[in-house]
Amino acid sequence: MKKMLDMPIWLKKSLGALFWLALWWLISLIINKELLVPSPAQTVAVLGVLLAQPSFWYAAALSMLRILLGFALAALLGTVGGILADRCPPFDWLFSPLLHLIRSVPVASFIILALVWIHTPWLPVFISFLMVLPLFWGNIRTGMAHTDSKELEMGKVLGLSRGKIWKRIRLPALKPYFRSACVTGLGFAWKSGVAAEVICRPDLSLGDLLQSAKLQLETPTVFALTIVIAILSLLLELALNALWKEGEEQ
């Protein structure tokens, strides 16, 4: 046990993944029906076929673009909204019921409602935006409220300009809150964006491929696409962390 505890973290995580892979393989062996649970080997074979199709790559790229666009819009407007909500109480009173509603209503309800109003290719953008917006809004508002009042007082007494107070005191204080919203929000954006694609089925999207595979009872393809979605989400998270690290070093 002590030997396992001393292992590097990547090895521990790889062993964990290996365990679940083995369990999946074992279950597929026991059930022995591709339609219900395809084996890892069958899934990898389908994945190979998918990867060889240019349309799959277009679908993955467009899905990612839609979701990232929704995420970026939410990051921008959520940050501005969170700042305004802290600085201007009437603004906060006006928008807090709306944000509460967005947080509590299931994503499927919004997708079905928005399907009536929004042109299909834009729906995943809107849904990703809607699900991530309250996260940035809330985090930034909390960050604003938790900015050290003594530091702000110091800036005021020493006569720092408004711009300098933002640059030197407010923005550094907001950074951890923004980062946490980015990490959580990216996962949210993926889940809600792909869910929207599954329901509204825009052309060239992972959600459409997923829904088609389900309707044609191609369970290995559903498994393969789910793995692709998980990997893309993980890669985006890693890219975001790397970007953040580089920014901090600079």
Added chain:
Amino acid sequence: MIQLKNISFSYPEKEVLKDFSFTLGKTERIALMGPSGCGKTTLLRLIMGLETAQSGEVQGLPHPVAAVFQEDRLLAHLSALENAALAGEDPQRAEKILTALGLGEELHSKPDALSGGMRRRVAIARALCTDSSLLILDEAFNGLDEETKKQTAKVILSEWNGAILAVTHLPEEAALLEAEILQI
């Protein structure tokens, strides 16, 4: 000249200043002394514009004020040099003062890498680099040993030409600043 006439100030649970009058000339140095809770820090906050007197007259309050607060209030993400030059926009002056205060080797260290006494001196350097006619020192020598206090006071007196208003519990610190003691 700063003038406070018949100032009164109360917190919800306590009255701290009542009909208090006070004048500080352009190059005067005053050390405020008195028991805890007598209103020394409140008086400084009134002069810094952080509180408003409930009655009385206030004249000639400067802005900005070069202040050393009871806590260091250094920005954790900035180096000692960047903290010292925060208000003054003159890194060369900040470097000169930090060096005079014995921090020449620590210019690029972040506050969490400095000892309590070093952080205190960075806060003093930041105030000395602020373009103001008034230097406020709220227990500025806390955490400094006797030798460092002497050295720091010497730097303050050589680098500051305006008025000084200090809060201290020790007459020796008032003497180091060559300040007149005012009991409140």
